[in-house]
Amino acid sequence: MKKTVFAVTAIATLTLAGCIHVDADEHGRDAMYENTETALRVCGGEGRVKEVNEDGFKCID
Structure with a gap:
């Protein structure tokens, strides 16, 4: 059970980290x-x- 909770938490953390964007x-x-x-x-x-x-940028000749 602990491994499952840890895995779900890790996946959620990585997913949210991918959403962070700095302009x-x-x-x-x-x-x-x-x-x-x-x-x-x-x-x-x-x-x-x-x-x-x-x-x-480069244009096509």
């Missing part, structure tokens, strides 16, 4: 979000974006 700024927008939005506008749509990361 990059006070507005709730991080670099990836900002770069994705910019890439969609600059590249001309979803099908024209090659790569998006925290440092920037």
Whole structure:
């Protein structure tokens, strides 16, 4: 019984730990979000974006 309770507690703790999220700024927008939005506008749509990361983005030539 103790092992079962311990296992359930451990699983619940790990599940909740996965839900914790820290925003990059006070507005709730991080670099990836900002770069994705910019890439969609600059590249001309979803099908024209090659790569998006925290440092920037690349359009398909």
